[in-house]
Amino acid sequence: MIIDDPQSFFIYVFHPDSLSDSGAYIAYQGNRLTNKEYMEHWGKWIVMDERENLDALAKKLNPYVESRHIPCIKYDRYPPPMFELGVCVMSVFCDDRARDEVWEILSQHGVKMQVWIYDKFTIEMWQPGGALLETWISSHDLDEHQAEEIRSDVQMRMNQTYGSEDDTCTGWTQCYLP
Amino acid sequence: MSVTVHISAPLRRFTSGESEVEMTANNVLDCIDELEARFPGIRGNILNEHSQRHKFVNIYLNGDDVRSLQGLSTTIRPGDEISIVPAIAGG
Numbered sequence: 536m537i538i539d540d541p542q543s544f545f546i547y548v549f550h551p552d553s554l555s556d557s558g559a560y561i562a563y564q565g566n567r568l569t570n571k572e573y574m575e576h577w578g579k580w581i582v583m584d585e586r587e588n589l590d591a592l593a594k595k596l597n598p599y600v601e602s603r604h605i606p607c608i609k610y611d612r613y614p615p616p617m618f619e620l621g622v623c624v625m626s627v628f629c630d631d632r633a634r635d636e637v638w639e640i641l642s643q644h645g646v647k648m649q650v651w652i653y654d655k656f657t658i659e660m661w662q663p664g665g666a667l668l669e670t671w672i673s674s675h676d677l678d679e680h681q682a683e684e685i686r687s688d689v690q691m692r693m694n695q696t697y698g699s700e701d702d703t704c705t706g707w708t709q710c711y712l713p
Numbered sequence: 714m715s716v717t718v719h720i721s722a723p724l725r726r727f728t729s730g731e732s733e734v735e736m737t738a739n740n741v742l743d744c745i746d747e748l749e750a751r752f753p754g755i756r757g758n759i760l761n762e763h764s765q766r767h768k769f770v771n772i773y774l775n776g777d778d779v780r781s782l783q784g785l786s787t788t789i790r791p792g793d794e795i796s797i798v799p800a801i802a803g804g
Contacts, residue, residue, distance in 0.1 A: 580776075583721055583798065620799060622722040638776065647733070648719040648796045649776035656778070666768055666800060 536601070537593055544615075548593050548600045548608035558705035560607040563630035571700035578653040579626035580638060582646050586613060586623045595644050596627070605629060605637055616674075626652075658697070663690055716789050718744060719796040727755035741772060742785040744795055759797060760785075769800045 538547040553560040561568050561577060568577060589610045599605040610625035629637045634651060660667040663686035672682045696707060718734045725732060738744035742764065749756035759770050766772060772779045773796040779787050
């Protein structure tokens with residue numbers, strides 16, 4: 536089902552069963568991943584396009600989420616201003632052991648640019664000193680004390696979320712606004 | 714060797730809006746040099762003066778980040794697909 540909450544920066548496509556259980560979609564062949572497995576296997580195919588084209592693609596992909604061939608999708612409501620991309624980004628999440636099957640679905644629906652990103656690389660970029668977090672901080676006109684608080688908070692949440700390798704991965708709690 | 718290069722939106726101002734370019738190259742660096750020959754100015758938005766990838770740009774060969782292959786010296790084969798995208802995509 537497509538979850539389009541105007542208060543959220545992201546629009547999601549989830550299986551209804553995933554809504555009540557945080558991170559339930561982070562699974563492979565029906566088994567939820569541990570944090571260690573998540574770091575090794577979890578990632579996403581990236582689609583960059585205009586919002587209306589991603590809306591149309593999301594509608595086409597929704598049945599594959601409902602049938603659990605695609606675990607989860609999220610995409611930008613509008614081009615993120617701090618990154619000057621000019622287009623919206625869709626992430627089509629899956630385990631790398633299933634990524635060829637998911638790519639086949641995407642290519643059948645007209646996706647041409649083949650870009651796979653492991654979540655561990657995204658997490659690295661959102662850690663203190665990482666390109667994404669530092670760009671976000673720069674774009675929000677924070678003083679150094681505020682910036683350090685953000686870095687410290689992010690690091691703490693990273694450790695809480697992913698710190699124990701054998702725990703079931705619950706995924707990152709998404710922010711509502713950019 | 715003929716390969717397809719997918720150009721992401723932020724770089725299309727150099728390619729007159731073209732999103733796909735066919736070209737001949739032996740490795741990823743050759744490919745970027747070939748891009749520069751056809752679309753002057755694009756190289757400086759992908760690589761620095763030391764021919765190293767800018768930290769905000771990622772290059773993919775058939776979906777895989779070339780950093781996990783042999784970097785810019787990764788050999789390319791006929792029919793391969795290269796994608797050049799901002800590193801922030803998918804955050």
